Amino acid sequence: MRLSRQTLDRLPATVERPDYDPARLAVGIVHLGIGAFHRAHQAVFTDAVLADDPSWGICGVSLRSPETRDALAPQDGLYTLKVQDGEGEEVQVIGSVVELLCAPEDPEAVLARMANPATRIVSLTITEKGYCHNPATGKLDEGHPDVVHDLQNPARPKSAVGFIVEALARRASAGVPPFTLLSCDNLPSNGHVLKNVVTRFAELRDPALANIIRELASPSTMVDRIVPATTEKDRSDISAAIGVVDAWPIVTEPFRQWVVEDDFPLGRPAWEKAGVVFVDDVAVFEMMKLRLLNGSHSTLAYLGYLAGAETVAEAMALPGMEALIEGLMVEEVSPTLPALPGFDLAAYRRALLQRFRNPALRHRTWQIAMDGSQKLPQRLLGTIRDRIAAKASYDRLALGVAAWMRYARGLDEKGAAIDVRDPLAGRIAAAAQPLPRPEEIVAALLRVTEVFGEDLSSDEAFRDTLVRTLATLMSKGAAAAVKSFA
Ligand code: CS2
DSSP, X not given: OBOSTTTGGGSOTTSBOOSSOGGGOOEEEEXXXXXXXXXXXXXXXXXXXXXXXXXXXXXXXXXXOSHHHHHHGGGTTOEEEXXXXXXXXXXXXXXXEEEEEETTTOHHHHHHHHHSTTOOEEEEOOTGGGGOBOTTTOOBOTTOHHHHHHHHOTTSOOSHHHHHHHHHHHHXXXXXXXXXXXXXXXXXXXHHHHHHHHHHHHHHHXXXXXXXXXXXXXXXXXXXXXXXXXXXHHHHHHHHHHTSBOSSOEEEOSOOXXXXXXXXXXXXXXXXXXXXXXXXOOHHHHHHIIIIIIHHHHHHHHHHHHTTOOBHHHHHTSTTHHHHHHHIIIIIIGGGSOOOTTOOHHHHHHHHHHHHHOTTOOOBHHHHHTTHHHHHIIIIIHHHHHHHHTTOOOHHHXXXXXXXXXXXXXXXXXXXXXXXXXXXXXXXXXXXXXXXXXXXHHHHHHTOHHHHHHHHHTOHHHHHHHXXXXXXXXXXXXXXXXXXXX
């Protein structure tokens, strides 16, 4: 038997379930990129306030594969959320996703849903690379194959940007006001980045449309919850625990945070009742989270992977790693953060270390290592720029970057191939793999200016620091390099 509206009544009493009738929900939000993160974060905050207003149900769109739709549509969009740490677990069924669409199969259905006047918010978790932008400059990559395709085929788009602009064009011609755009990806000023790429794309299509888009609301957000990819074991354990089959449950940690700029001309769910924090400017929160959490995460991922740690918790247990990460946060990142009056930064950092240690989450270093070329700029390189400007040291940050270079080259410490997933993987491996010497590898990778920007690409002191760090990493190995911080 499958989890569905029909079987909700059969769930054990310990399983929390929707406090509203899922059959009465209507779609008010279209979410592009219905992956695990959305389902553990925005969909959960929304689920908590639907009893007040059932018009904010979510239509979840996959831009690539039909897997999520295939798993959840037979379950009426319902799925289980298992929240766990070393101390215990809670199990809840989430009902906020009411419709599932797979864009490549039926782009027209997605556009119709986005153009529908009842859709007032279009939110996104499409990962960094989904923005088709140059990570160093934040500008639309006009040569991106999906951008080129979508400009030529506006009614059958592939990219999120293409879908958004076509849907806005249809709304404009029908006299329907634009929806609010809500980026929930780990990019600094994600609302601005999104609006910039969308506006530029519209300019290339039709300047009149670009003028309309310039006026739309695209608040920035800071999102936070650690959500590892679901495993087969999660599926079978959770299905056994709830007594019906759930084809795609989600496992996550207790911590969750969502800070949002309050700019929703067509309204929004009463998310504040679920703990969402509304602010005028999210930039400081975003910088803090991207640099402290995600910067540490990427450092843990590359060094941990190279040293043979499969999960973040295992990487944290490597001798010296905790001291390295704590030092990175305290000595090198925190001094670059603007003041946040009344905010206890030390407690935030302590909580991060504890979250990274969570033994109940099997968060693979390989998963976080993905798409490094898109992540490095906002996680480590911006911090390094600030440290250079302040004439301050950045040895631990450089170790994170050198570990990325070592990893992205595509050969592990035993010379075996690494399954590097990154839009630039081919180019990076072609440039760096044939080269044996650290100075050559660093020089080759610094030429990737969409990662390093023109400034860092040509900064000699930065280059020398990386060469020195990569040389140590290559001669001693990652485990020993980490151990030296013990
Ligand atoms: C991680 C993030 O996969 C990654 O790159 O660093 O997904 C991280 O778990 C989230 O940003 C936590 O909020």
